Amino acid sequence: MKLPDTDCPIPAATHPDGDRADAHSVAWMRRFALCSSETERDRLAQTGCGMLVARIVPHASPQTLQILSDFFVWNVSFDDEYCDEGPLSRRPGDLAWVLSLIQRTIEIPELALNTQDRYAAALHDIRQRLDTHATAAQMSQWLAAMRGWFLAEVWKAGNVAAQRMPSLDEYATLRLYSGGGLVFPVLATIAEGYSVPVDVLEARRVRALTEMAASLATWAADIASYEKEIAREEGGHNLISVIQHEHRCGPDRAGALAAAMYRQVMQLFLRSREALVSDGSPALRRYIDSLGHYLRAAFDWCHASERYPQAGGPEAAPTAPAEAPLQASSIASIAWWWMHDPAGATTQDTAAPHAPARTGVPA
DSSP, X not given: OOOOOOOOOSXXXXXXXXXXXXXXXXXXXXXXXXXXXXHHHHHHHTSXXXXXXXXXXXXXXXHHHHHHHHHHHHHHHHIIIIIISXXXXXXXXXXXXXXXXXXXXXXXXXXXXXXXXXXXXXHHHHHHHHTTTOOHHHHHHHHHHHHHHHHHHHHHHHHHHTTOOOOHHHHHHHHHHGGGTTHHHHHHHHHTTOOOOHHHHTSHHHHHHHHHHHHHHHHHHHHHHHHHXXXXXXXXXXXXXXXXXXXXXXXXXHHHHHHXXXXXXXXXXXXXXXXXXXXXXXXXXXXXXXXXXXXXXXXXXXXXXXXXXXXSSTTOOOSSOSSOOOOGGGOTTTGGGGGGOTTTXXXXXXXXXXXXXXXXXXX
Protein backbone atom coordinates (compact mmCIF):
# COMPACT_ATOMS: atom_id res chain seq x y z
CA MET A 1 0.00 0.00 0.00
CA LYS A 2 0.98 3.64 -0.35
CA LEU A 3 1.61 5.23 3.02
CA PRO A 4 -0.81 8.03 3.87
CA ASP A 5 0.63 11.50 4.23
CA THR A 6 1.01 12.87 7.77
CA ASP A 7 2.97 15.78 9.20
CA CYS A 8 4.16 17.17 12.52
CA PRO A 9 4.52 20.96 12.54
CA ILE A 10 6.38 21.01 15.88
CA PRO A 11 10.10 21.91 15.55
CA ALA A 12 12.62 19.17 16.27
CA ALA A 13 15.32 19.28 18.94
CA THR A 14 17.96 16.63 19.61
CA HIS A 15 20.25 15.82 22.52
CA PRO A 16 23.87 15.81 21.27
CA ASP A 17 24.65 12.47 22.98
CA GLY A 18 22.01 10.43 21.17
CA ASP A 19 24.45 8.26 19.21
CA ARG A 20 26.47 7.47 22.32
CA ALA A 21 23.33 6.57 24.28
CA ASP A 22 22.17 4.34 21.45
CA ALA A 23 25.44 2.42 21.37
CA HIS A 24 25.38 1.89 25.14
CA SER A 25 21.75 0.74 24.97
CA VAL A 26 22.61 -1.88 22.36
CA ALA A 27 25.29 -3.22 24.72
CA TRP A 28 22.82 -3.10 27.63
CA MET A 29 20.25 -5.01 25.56
CA ARG A 30 22.79 -7.73 24.80
CA ARG A 31 23.86 -7.93 28.46
CA PHE A 32 20.29 -8.79 29.47
CA ALA A 33 19.75 -10.97 26.35
CA LEU A 34 16.60 -9.10 25.38
CA CYS A 35 14.76 -10.10 22.17
CA SER A 36 13.95 -13.63 21.13
CA SER A 37 17.11 -14.30 19.10
CA GLU A 38 20.42 -12.88 17.99
CA THR A 39 18.81 -12.02 14.66
CA GLU A 40 16.21 -9.90 16.45
CA ARG A 41 18.91 -8.26 18.57
CA ASP A 42 20.82 -7.34 15.41
CA ARG A 43 17.65 -5.92 13.90
CA LEU A 44 16.86 -3.85 16.98
CA ALA A 45 20.45 -2.58 17.13
CA GLN A 46 19.87 -0.86 13.78
CA THR A 47 16.67 0.97 14.67
CA GLY A 48 18.12 3.99 16.48
CA CYS A 49 16.23 3.77 19.77
CA GLY A 50 18.72 6.09 21.43
CA MET A 51 18.19 8.75 18.80
CA LEU A 52 14.43 8.68 19.37
CA VAL A 53 14.97 9.30 23.08
CA ALA A 54 17.47 12.06 22.26
CA ARG A 55 14.59 13.82 20.50
CA ILE A 56 12.11 13.24 23.32
CA VAL A 57 14.41 14.65 26.04
CA PRO A 58 16.84 17.04 24.34
CA HIS A 59 17.66 18.70 27.69
CA ALA A 60 18.26 15.56 29.75
CA SER A 61 21.46 14.89 31.65
CA PRO A 62 23.74 12.24 30.12
CA GLN A 63 22.75 9.86 32.92
CA THR A 64 18.99 10.21 32.49
CA LEU A 65 19.28 10.17 28.70
CA GLN A 66 20.94 6.77 29.03
CA ILE A 67 18.24 5.45 31.36
CA LEU A 68 15.50 6.44 28.93
CA SER A 69 17.43 5.07 25.96
CA ASP A 70 17.78 1.73 27.74
CA PHE A 71 14.12 1.83 28.64
CA PHE A 72 13.09 2.36 25.04
CA VAL A 73 15.21 -0.58 23.88
CA TRP A 74 13.43 -2.58 26.60
CA ASN A 75 10.09 -1.23 25.38
CA VAL A 76 10.60 -2.27 21.77
CA SER A 77 12.03 -5.72 22.48
CA PHE A 78 9.39 -6.45 25.14
CA ASP A 79 6.60 -5.26 22.86
CA ASP A 80 7.77 -7.50 20.03
CA GLU A 81 8.57 -10.65 22.01
CA TYR A 82 5.84 -10.65 24.68
CA CYS A 83 2.99 -8.53 23.32
CA ASP A 84 2.94 -8.64 19.52
CA GLU A 85 4.75 -11.64 18.08
CA GLY A 86 5.63 -14.27 20.72
CA PRO A 87 3.41 -17.05 22.13
CA LEU A 88 2.24 -14.89 25.05
CA SER A 89 0.62 -12.49 22.59
CA ARG A 90 -2.27 -14.97 22.21
CA ARG A 91 -2.36 -16.40 25.77
CA PRO A 92 -3.92 -13.67 27.95
CA GLY A 93 -3.87 -15.70 31.16
CA ASP A 94 -0.17 -16.52 30.91
CA LEU A 95 0.60 -12.94 29.84
CA ALA A 96 -1.29 -11.56 32.86
CA TRP A 97 0.74 -13.83 35.14
CA VAL A 98 4.08 -12.75 33.63
CA LEU A 99 3.22 -9.06 33.60
CA SER A 100 1.97 -9.12 37.18
CA LEU A 101 5.31 -10.54 38.29
CA ILE A 102 7.22 -7.92 36.28
CA GLN A 103 5.07 -5.17 37.80
CA ARG A 104 5.80 -6.46 41.29
CA THR A 105 9.50 -6.57 40.44
CA ILE A 106 9.61 -2.83 39.74
CA GLU A 107 7.47 -2.01 42.77
CA ILE A 108 10.15 -3.47 45.08
CA PRO A 109 13.51 -1.89 44.20
CA GLU A 110 15.17 -3.22 47.36
CA LEU A 111 15.09 -6.86 46.20
CA ALA A 112 15.81 -8.48 42.84
CA LEU A 113 12.57 -10.43 42.43
CA ASN A 114 11.69 -12.65 39.45
CA THR A 115 15.21 -12.43 38.04
CA GLN A 116 14.74 -15.61 36.01
CA ASP A 117 12.74 -13.44 33.61
CA ARG A 118 15.28 -11.34 31.72
CA TYR A 119 12.71 -8.60 31.03
CA ALA A 120 11.94 -8.33 34.74
CA ALA A 121 15.64 -8.21 35.58
CA ALA A 122 16.32 -5.50 32.99
CA LEU A 123 13.36 -3.39 34.09
CA HIS A 124 14.41 -3.74 37.73
CA ASP A 125 17.78 -2.30 36.73
CA ILE A 126 16.01 0.67 35.16
CA ARG A 127 13.84 1.14 38.27
CA GLN A 128 16.89 1.30 40.52
CA ARG A 129 18.57 3.87 38.29
CA LEU A 130 15.41 5.97 38.03
CA ASP A 131 15.23 6.10 41.82
CA THR A 132 18.28 8.35 41.96
CA HIS A 133 16.55 11.00 39.82
CA ALA A 134 12.77 10.70 40.40
CA THR A 135 10.62 12.09 43.20
CA ALA A 136 8.28 9.74 45.02
CA ALA A 137 5.34 11.25 43.13
CA GLN A 138 7.05 10.74 39.77
CA MET A 139 7.88 7.14 40.62
CA SER A 140 4.26 6.53 41.58
CA GLN A 141 3.14 8.02 38.25
CA TRP A 142 5.59 5.82 36.34
CA LEU A 143 4.42 2.66 38.12
CA ALA A 144 0.78 3.57 37.43
CA ALA A 145 1.53 4.17 33.74
CA MET A 146 3.33 0.82 33.51
CA ARG A 147 0.37 -0.90 35.15
CA GLY A 148 -2.02 0.63 32.62
CA TRP A 149 0.25 -0.47 29.78
CA PHE A 150 0.40 -4.05 31.03
CA LEU A 151 -3.37 -4.23 31.49
CA ALA A 152 -3.92 -3.10 27.89
CA GLU A 153 -1.58 -5.80 26.61
CA VAL A 154 -3.62 -8.47 28.40
CA TRP A 155 -6.76 -7.04 26.79
CA LYS A 156 -5.09 -7.21 23.38
CA ALA A 157 -3.95 -10.79 23.94
CA GLY A 158 -7.52 -11.71 24.87
CA ASN A 159 -8.73 -10.25 21.59
CA VAL A 160 -6.12 -12.22 19.65
CA ALA A 161 -7.00 -15.47 21.45
CA ALA A 162 -10.70 -14.95 20.70
CA GLN A 163 -9.98 -13.81 17.13
CA ARG A 164 -11.84 -10.62 17.94
CA MET A 165 -11.19 -7.33 16.19
CA PRO A 166 -11.85 -4.36 18.50
CA SER A 167 -14.14 -1.56 17.40
CA LEU A 168 -12.53 1.77 16.60
CA ASP A 169 -13.91 3.19 19.85
CA GLU A 170 -12.41 0.31 21.84
CA TYR A 171 -9.14 0.55 19.97
CA ALA A 172 -8.79 4.26 20.74
CA THR A 173 -8.78 3.33 24.44
CA LEU A 174 -6.59 0.25 24.04
CA ARG A 175 -3.99 2.08 21.96
CA LEU A 176 -3.85 4.97 24.40
CA TYR A 177 -2.29 2.58 26.91
CA SER A 178 -0.69 -0.21 24.87
CA GLY A 179 2.93 0.19 23.86
CA GLY A 180 3.62 2.51 26.79
CA GLY A 181 2.34 5.69 25.17
CA LEU A 182 1.49 7.29 28.53
CA VAL A 183 4.78 6.22 30.12
CA PHE A 184 7.03 8.61 28.20
CA PRO A 185 5.50 11.91 29.39
CA VAL A 186 6.26 10.79 32.96
CA LEU A 187 9.80 9.73 32.09
CA ALA A 188 10.44 13.02 30.30
CA THR A 189 9.87 15.01 33.48
CA ILE A 190 12.28 12.72 35.36
CA ALA A 191 14.94 12.86 32.65
CA GLU A 192 14.86 16.65 32.33
CA GLY A 193 14.83 17.25 36.07
CA TYR A 194 11.55 19.03 36.70
CA SER A 195 8.24 18.08 38.26
CA VAL A 196 4.64 19.16 37.78
CA PRO A 197 2.14 19.13 40.65
CA VAL A 198 -0.34 16.29 40.42
CA ASP A 199 -3.34 18.65 40.51
CA VAL A 200 -1.92 20.38 37.41
CA LEU A 201 -1.29 17.12 35.54
CA GLU A 202 -4.78 15.85 36.36
CA ALA A 203 -6.61 19.06 35.43
CA ARG A 204 -8.92 18.08 32.61
CA ARG A 205 -7.40 20.17 29.83
CA VAL A 206 -3.88 19.06 30.74
CA ARG A 207 -4.97 15.44 30.91
CA ALA A 208 -6.64 15.80 27.52
CA LEU A 209 -3.43 17.22 26.05
CA THR A 210 -1.41 14.32 27.49
CA GLU A 211 -3.81 11.77 26.02
CA MET A 212 -3.70 13.51 22.64
CA ALA A 213 0.10 13.36 22.63
CA ALA A 214 0.18 9.66 23.54
CA SER A 215 -2.44 8.82 20.94
CA LEU A 216 -0.74 10.82 18.19
CA ALA A 217 2.60 9.15 18.94
CA THR A 218 1.10 5.66 18.80
CA TRP A 219 -1.10 6.39 15.79
CA ALA A 220 1.98 7.59 13.92
CA ALA A 221 3.65 4.28 14.77
CA ASP A 222 0.56 2.36 13.60
CA ILE A 223 0.54 4.12 10.26
CA ALA A 224 4.26 3.59 9.72
CA SER A 225 4.24 -0.02 10.94
CA TYR A 226 1.17 -1.29 9.10
CA GLU A 227 3.10 -3.35 6.53
CA LYS A 228 5.38 -4.79 9.23
CA GLU A 229 2.49 -5.74 11.48
CA ILE A 230 0.35 -7.50 8.90
CA ALA A 231 3.43 -9.51 7.90
CA ARG A 232 4.61 -10.48 11.41
CA GLU A 233 1.72 -10.26 13.88
CA GLU A 234 -1.71 -11.73 14.58
CA GLY A 235 -4.95 -10.01 15.43
CA GLY A 236 -4.90 -6.82 13.38
CA HIS A 237 -4.28 -4.46 16.31
CA ASN A 238 -3.31 -1.51 14.16
CA LEU A 239 -5.28 1.68 13.55
CA ILE A 240 -5.43 1.07 9.80
CA SER A 241 -6.56 -2.55 10.24
CA VAL A 242 -9.27 -1.55 12.71
CA ILE A 243 -10.62 1.16 10.39
CA GLN A 244 -10.44 -1.24 7.45
CA HIS A 245 -12.52 -3.80 9.36
CA GLU A 246 -15.08 -1.37 10.77
CA HIS A 247 -15.61 0.61 7.56
CA ARG A 248 -15.29 -2.35 5.18
CA CYS A 249 -12.73 -0.67 2.98
CA GLY A 250 -9.32 -1.42 1.51
CA PRO A 251 -6.00 -0.57 3.20
CA ASP A 252 -5.37 2.55 1.11
CA ARG A 253 -8.74 4.03 2.03
CA ALA A 254 -8.32 3.00 5.70
CA GLY A 255 -4.84 4.54 5.73
CA ALA A 256 -6.20 7.80 4.36
CA LEU A 257 -8.90 7.84 7.06
CA ALA A 258 -6.30 7.13 9.76
CA ALA A 259 -4.15 9.99 8.48
CA ALA A 260 -7.18 12.32 8.49
CA MET A 261 -7.89 11.40 12.12
CA TYR A 262 -4.24 12.01 12.96
CA ARG A 263 -4.39 15.50 11.41
CA GLN A 264 -7.63 16.37 13.23
CA VAL A 265 -6.16 15.47 16.61
CA MET A 266 -2.89 17.21 15.77
CA GLN A 267 -4.76 20.44 15.08
CA LEU A 268 -6.67 20.09 18.34
CA PHE A 269 -3.40 19.45 20.17
CA LEU A 270 -1.83 22.60 18.69
CA ARG A 271 -4.84 24.77 19.61
CA SER A 272 -5.04 23.37 23.12
CA ARG A 273 -1.30 23.68 23.67
CA GLU A 274 -1.32 27.33 22.67
CA ALA A 275 -4.19 28.13 25.02
CA LEU A 276 -2.53 26.42 28.00
CA VAL A 277 0.92 27.88 27.37
CA SER A 278 -0.37 31.45 27.20
CA ASP A 279 -0.94 31.77 30.95
CA GLY A 280 0.23 28.50 32.50
CA SER A 281 2.88 28.13 35.20
CA PRO A 282 6.56 27.62 34.24
CA ALA A 283 6.31 23.93 35.17
CA LEU A 284 3.23 23.46 33.01
CA ARG A 285 4.83 25.27 30.07
CA ARG A 286 7.85 23.01 30.35
CA TYR A 287 5.65 19.93 30.44
CA ILE A 288 3.79 21.10 27.35
CA ASP A 289 7.13 21.56 25.60
CA SER A 290 7.99 17.97 26.56
CA LEU A 291 4.77 16.71 24.98
CA GLY A 292 5.71 18.54 21.80
CA HIS A 293 9.17 16.97 21.76
CA TYR A 294 7.52 13.58 22.30
CA LEU A 295 5.25 14.02 19.29
CA ARG A 296 8.02 15.22 17.02
CA ALA A 297 10.37 12.45 18.16
CA ALA A 298 7.78 9.75 17.47
CA PHE A 299 7.03 11.22 14.05
CA ASP A 300 10.70 11.48 13.04
CA TRP A 301 11.56 8.00 14.30
CA CYS A 302 8.65 6.39 12.47
CA HIS A 303 9.77 8.01 9.23
CA ALA A 304 13.50 7.37 9.59
CA SER A 305 14.06 4.23 11.66
CA GLU A 306 14.99 0.96 9.99
CA ARG A 307 12.29 -0.63 12.15
CA TYR A 308 9.84 0.73 9.55
CA PRO A 309 11.88 0.67 6.32
CA GLN A 310 8.86 1.39 4.13
CA ALA A 311 8.00 4.66 5.88
CA GLY A 312 7.88 7.95 3.99
CA GLY A 313 9.33 8.42 0.53
CA PRO A 314 7.79 9.42 -2.78
CA GLU A 315 5.07 6.77 -2.64
CA ALA A 316 3.04 8.56 0.02
CA ALA A 317 -0.69 8.56 -0.61
CA PRO A 318 -2.57 11.85 -1.16
CA THR A 319 -3.06 14.06 1.86
CA ALA A 320 -6.86 14.00 1.84
CA PRO A 321 -9.12 10.99 1.31
CA ALA A 322 -11.47 11.19 -1.66
CA GLU A 323 -14.56 10.90 0.54
CA ALA A 324 -15.52 12.78 3.69
CA PRO A 325 -12.93 11.94 6.40
CA LEU A 326 -13.75 10.02 9.54
CA GLN A 327 -14.28 12.45 12.41
CA ALA A 328 -12.07 11.60 15.38
CA SER A 329 -14.39 13.66 17.59
CA SER A 330 -17.14 11.09 16.94
CA ILE A 331 -15.18 8.33 18.74
CA ALA A 332 -16.89 8.10 22.13
CA SER A 333 -13.84 7.25 24.25
CA ILE A 334 -11.89 10.34 23.14
CA ALA A 335 -14.73 12.74 22.27
CA TRP A 336 -14.27 14.49 25.61
CA TRP A 337 -11.05 16.09 24.30
CA TRP A 338 -13.16 18.38 22.12
CA MET A 339 -15.17 19.53 25.14
CA HIS A 340 -12.02 21.46 26.07
CA ASP A 341 -11.24 22.72 22.57
CA PRO A 342 -10.35 26.42 22.94
CA ALA A 343 -11.89 27.04 19.52
CA GLY A 344 -15.33 26.11 20.77
CA ALA A 345 -15.30 24.74 24.32
CA THR A 346 -18.21 25.69 26.53
CA THR A 347 -16.90 24.13 29.73
CA GLN A 348 -14.33 25.30 32.23
CA ASP A 349 -11.51 23.12 33.57
CA THR A 350 -13.63 20.97 35.87
CA ALA A 351 -10.82 19.16 37.66
CA ALA A 352 -9.10 22.10 39.30
CA PRO A 353 -11.04 23.37 42.33
CA HIS A 354 -8.05 25.46 43.42
CA ALA A 355 -7.35 28.94 42.18
CA PRO A 356 -5.57 29.09 38.81
CA ALA A 357 -2.68 31.03 40.33
CA ARG A 358 -1.98 28.09 42.66
CA THR A 359 -2.26 25.27 40.14
CA GLY A 360 -0.79 27.01 37.15
CA VAL A 361 -3.69 25.85 34.98
CA PRO A 362 -5.65 28.68 33.33
CA ALA A 363 -9.36 28.57 34.06
